Amino acid sequence: MSFFLIRMNFKGKDVISIKDFSKKELNYVLEYAKKMVPYARGEKYKDLLKGKVLSSLFFEPSTRTRLSFDSAMNRLGGRVIGFSDPSGTSQKKGESLADTVRMADSYSDIIVIRHPHEGAARLAAEFAKAPVLNAGDGAGRHPTQCLLDLFTILTERKSIKKNRIILLGDLKYGRTVHSLAYALSMYGVELTFVSPASLKMPREVIDECKELGVEPKQSSNLDKAIKDADVLYATRIQKERFPDPAEYNRVIGSYKIDNALLEKANDDLIVMHPLPRVTEISPEVDNTSHAVYFKQAFNAVPVRMALLSLVNGGLL
């Protein structure tokens, strides 16, 4: 497949949900992101977004997402305005999100938004002429994270399809795993969901995977599942989900990824995590060839550079 043969027009496109993308479009963005890697590392420079302004509206805390969007915009010669804490904004005076978005729209060319309410980015897109990129809306969607996860699998495993992938941890509330399960099903991977019984993957997500032709396996036994896996995607289990601290401690202990567990895995298994991790992955794993979660965090930059460039209508 040649990248240039299927040039697609993303100019002005909102990026709200991974479901808004066809597989062809996903492939296009991922291939374009590969080209962005040397620019993301600062080894090359091209001011594709010179003179452009990004509104970065973070109504919720973020480290990686906000910084990587900032970095992506700066690496392409653009500028960033916005806030990372809404306490200093008119939201505190009762301003609606719609009005905040209208204002940001008049000040900038692209809007990135993270908000505690599900559907906030979809609403923002209704009120903005500029393209809106969803950087996480409540427990809902986080499409740019999903794209960088796909990108990491693609670059580390050379291909997305045919991989045997475990999604591990809080599969009920974790916003990254729902979109990821859907997107991976588009590629026809083998999926295994490993979680505590109280944090199982919601039925509607499993149904969506099935509609795409993937029959996910479910397990609570990581030791067994890891033997046949190519990718282990772990997520944080949040303590506040457990009314009983003893139950939390039991669960967290049974899903800990350490070198003893990885001895049971294939040599080329990769371990991914959207971060922040707490106790899910032991620091001793960091120095093994399995650990790709910091590369994954870096991949946020080329993928977001690709998206910012595409929605602005520019190409390398």
Add this chain to the structure above:
Amino acid sequence: MKKELKIPRIKDGTVIDHITAGNAVKVLRILGIPEKTTSVVSVAINVKSKLGRKDIVKIENRELDPYEVDKIALIAPKATINIIRDYDVAEKHKVELPDEIAGIVSCPNPTCVSNANEPVNTRFRVICKDPPRIKCYYCEREPDDIAERII
């Protein structure tokens, strides 16, 4: 035996027949009755019919646009709209859910942006027409209690 009418025939207006029994009041709410009309409206609830119990609504001297009424298919998927002129049925229309429903049902997700103080109507995509299944345009949640969520 002569068939007895629970509500008198109307000369001109609209009859909504075959409403799922017990849902007539909710149908009125969806149609904005009585707020949006001064017409005389008669309601019959739990009327016996060949297909079991049903509700009927008769609105005098006002012809509802059948397509405007389609949204009642959310809670009354078997309903029919009859436009009455001079005691005769001049037009008959079986309701069919449109592809999108706006401002009629509230989203069950308390943290959906459509439940926040924003200047937007609730919006749902219709993913199945019969039985009705809808999905929030904003948060993608699917309410399983549509009849209870009529605004």
